[in-house]
Amino acid sequence: MDVDTVLDPDPPTTAALREAALILIATLALASPIIRTELTDDPTVLPLVLLCLASPHVGTRYGACQAVRALSRSVAATRTSLVDSGVGLAVFGLLRRGEDRRVRGAALRAVCNLVVEFSPLRTVFLEGGLMERVMEFVRSADPPLHLGALWAIKNLLHRAPLDQVRSTLRTFGWDRLTELLTDEDAEVREQALHIVKNVTETTAGVDLALHKIGERELLTALCEALAASSDDVVLQAVCVVSNLANGTAPQQDALFAHPQLLGLLRACLGERSAGLGERAPSARGASSGRSAAGGSERAAAIRRPALGAVLALAHASHERRRAMVEAGLLSTLQHICERTGTGAGRWEHVPRDELEQARAAVDWLEHGDFYE
Structure with missing residues (x-):
């Protein structure tokens, strides 16, 4: 040419x-x-x-x-x-x-x-003037443009300084973001959760999200997302939960105020993961082998932040550890460490660093009172 x-x-x-x-x-x-x-x-x-x-x-x-x-x-x-x-x-x-x-x-x-x-x-x-143009697309009735605009917002907020986060979401609208967290379109919901994930990468960002969205509204949306059928939605939700779990004690309190969340975390570690590789192939005709491999990768992607969240929460008080044990987290972690139990093959190839996290969490749940 x-x-x-x-x-x-x-x-x-x-x-x-x-x-x-x-x-x-x-x-x-x-x-x-x-x-x-x-x-x-x-x-x-x-x-x-x-x-x-x-x-x-x-x-x-x-x-x-x-x-x-x-x-x-x-x-x-x-x-x-x-x-x-x-x-x-x-x-x-x-x-x-x-x-x-x-x-x-x-x-x-x-x-x-x-x-x-x-x-x-x-x-x-x-x-x-990027934000002004992106906001035109956010309000667009054209789904690809709307989704692309959310993707742009998500990338703008990744590792952004807090003042830029505030400015961007002031323009975007916290109320709009709150609504999108429960959107019926899984792709839109995924991007909204990813926006929150990027906002909550710091403790200051967690405080901002809890204040602007509301603790009850955010945790309710996260619980619903963790129970969603879309793996991508679940992944972003568990990443947000991990950010909160690795935050301050008051930020962890928000998680324990929603007891059903512990059971959903357990599902991210084990039960839910067992079926990810067995889902029907996509309409694009992926072979069953590729589908199983993709399911295994998605299960691993979901498990990693869930393990991080559980380990962080296991360092909490005796009462919090007891709630985690009662939710079944200890038994699931033990199965991961021992690679035993129903469907044990799902944990056969758990990486060494994740096994170490699981073992550390088991140790804290069993003996945490002696470490305090």
Whole structure:
């Protein structure tokens, strides 16, 4: 592709081929970090993508946005190449102006990757009016745009300073966030919970969430989410619970004020995990082997923060430990350590660090009174 001719008027067939080539770049780059590095290190690629972002053809702009989305999954590229080349700012420019629906959606997904905490463009985009544009998409009746906007909010809040968290959620609206925590759409609910997870990564963030959402409202939403059928919803909910459990004593009190939560944590450690690998394959036709492997990975992802939460809570008082034992947490932890019990195979490949956490939690639940 000749850089000097990219912006010249093209017949439809040439524009279609260019779009296809860009989509191919995006597909290959998404699949391999090695390919992403090779593409961003090639001095001819990003200048071509930049010119394609300014093409008069909708399909070419769409393909270029998809390519940026894929290439921005590279940490190094997000920190340097996509900034220095002007590609990041060009994508943001497409997002800010009135655009074709497909281009808007692709540009939004690219921008989501460009506002992660290590990206120099996060501050640039915020100063350039990103939140105002994202809020338009939050209120959109177009589900992909609405979901993409939530994804952007989530990434903006990851490891963000508290003043930025306050500012972002003041614009987004705490009441809106509270409503989305119980949204019927599992994907929307997952993103709302992930937003709360990012907010509660610090004790100050936990206090802020408990105050703004309300302790009762937040814990009720978390209990409902932990019992959800969506693995992704459960994962984000248990991560929030882990953040609270690893917080201050008053923050832990919020968890113990909802006794059913302990039983739900136990399910995340064991009973629920047993069925994750046995669910029906997705509509995309995944084989039973891949489905089982994926279920095992999801079970492990859910178990990790649950173990962290249980271990932290086991350091609480005698009364709290007794409540945990009565909820069945001790017996489940013992089964994990011994890899015994009904469906013991689910714990056969528990990593060493998780086994150590489980053993430590058992020790505290059995002998914690002697350690105080």
